[in-house]
Amino acid sequence: MTSAPETGAPLADPGRRRSVAVDLGDRSYTVHIGPGVRHLLAGVVAETGARRVAVVSARPAEWVPDPGVPYRLIEARDGENDKNLAAVEELCRAFAGFGLTRQDAVVSCGGGTTTDTVGLAAALYHRGVPVIHLPTSLLAQVDASIGGKTAVNLPEGKNLVGTYWQPKAVLCDTDYLDTLPERELVNGYGELARAAFIGTGDIRHLPLYEQIAASVTMKAAVVMADERDSGLRHLLNYGHTLGHALEIATDFALRHGEAVAIGTVFAARLAAALGRIGEDRVARHLEVVSGYGLPTALPPGPTARELTDLMRLDKKATAGLAFVLDGPEGPALVPDVPEDTVLRTLEQMPRRPL
Template sequence: MIEVTVDLGERSYPILIGAGVRHELAHYLPERTRRVAIITQDGIGWASNIATDVDESIHMIGNGEAAKSLGTVEMLCDEFVSAGLTRSDTVVGVGGGVVTDVAGFAASVYYRGIAVIQIPTTLLGMIDAAIGGKTGVNLTAGKNLVGAFWQPTAVLCDTEALTTLPAREMRSGLGELAKYHFLTGDDLDALPLEKQIAAAAQIKGRAVSADEQEKTGVRAKLNYGHTLAHALETAGRYDLRHGEAVAIGLAYAARLAQMLGRIDDARVAEHVRVLAKHDLPVSIPSSADPDELVRIIRRDKKSTGDGLTFVLDGPRGVELVSEVPEDVVLAAMKQLRG
């Protein structure tokens, strides 16, 4: 078992990585917890065999991005009331990124905030979604436009879940993991998977410690590849998992940075090499409408003023870049369309 700490002073919390760590849940429940509300989805199967040593209730949500809605959060909060959950009790999310996002947000608003522990069951959840306290749901206008920063009490990354993860979901997680290669320059692929997860958790934990609520731009670097990815997911119609969309977003961000003179052709080729190694997509779907994608990107949470905002590679490494010219954004999209 590997333990990584997210350092937030009195709100610091552990990330445990290893086989069987879900069985440590009871040890990490806050002392006053008398009831636990477990949020999960069909097909995950762990919710009924995790010992909490307190009263517990199980709350099912739908599958896919459609479940990340204010309606789902309202339903859960109503169920929490019926289950007798109080301010001293704890929500536990058991599932992938949709579950951990929804569980965290529901915990943040119920009684103005109760404890949450995350047990991610996908690679993507273990290296990103469950860590850092960014919770939220979608609106018709875009992904994650309503949410809160609400840190968990603990994150338990049980690698036993990955042994039965479908190949496409595993590949999706590798798309998110590829992001860390460009944030650090380290060859994470050389490490065993458990240590890759720990390395990614450590990188994210440091960014969260330095810039919990994305005020300074340090944490925004973690959104590398996500600007276009979220636009593709919001537009829909492309049958893309989140990590697949991120892979396309990484390839696009490299092309855009090259067109802006920030990186050279060799660095673009390095992006493509890392993504292709995991059989991840590197082209924008041919049916995508660049003008529609730009309209969605204008609503991106990173945007703070005129022009478009992206996280891009460059001479100083990956950083937040504002006021990117729209004509260059469109030209790069047209170049990368499959």
């Protein structure tokens, strides 16, 4: 589906709305979740004091509410292939052409690659201008737009160039999700599946807006405890080490959430191979991931050696191979995992066609 979300009455059905506070002192903000919350945009812009706004949107213009001040619409494209430094430069030049200053603001509207790229451009332009995110994909609403991590890709790896820049607000309007094709919706489930093993528990029985709120609440707690990834925040990368490698190895034919889902299953098998968990816990991972309709097997093509080499580029791998793995006391970052164990576990994973 690609039609625009219904306008209706602003903030209709308040019973299906949730708010999650991200308390970071003077960088604090609120994540609003539910139908119609995009209509909060003008109020959030007013709170920033912005005199004008650059709206960067990968969606049709009518999907973005009036921000309440003069604005310029800048077209963007979702997708990993456009999540690069060239796109950041293009955005910053558009901001300059509009005459944007530090007293103004930027709004992003799109999926996770758009919130990442726009967030980095906002962080760099004039050394930082306020940014407000309107994530339109499930993947972006449950994870990518939350927490202030902004980054773009290099040919050598995912998210290798970035910084931390917290938004002024995140408006997760669930009306946008009605516009998603089925595969894109399932893609977002990948982050929900991995969340089950780092704090939310199995939330498949909840309505989708409650699952989003649970994932955001969990991530907010982690970010508040470790904003800049010095320890606890590593847990959010559960399933991502292999996931990122799979995205690159398949030239992004595998979507991020799909790759993370496979990475989550692999992480369980690797944890078992290291004696950290038993086979019942491995089976639990498989049950949750497959229960969301996500892939659980490796795609054809990339070899175990190729994937292992790509995983060495992971940001957590400061010495050898490092993974966030389940264990008797819960998930933890495990450094210096033996390469032969990683290779053997990869080789034992089933394969499937793309």
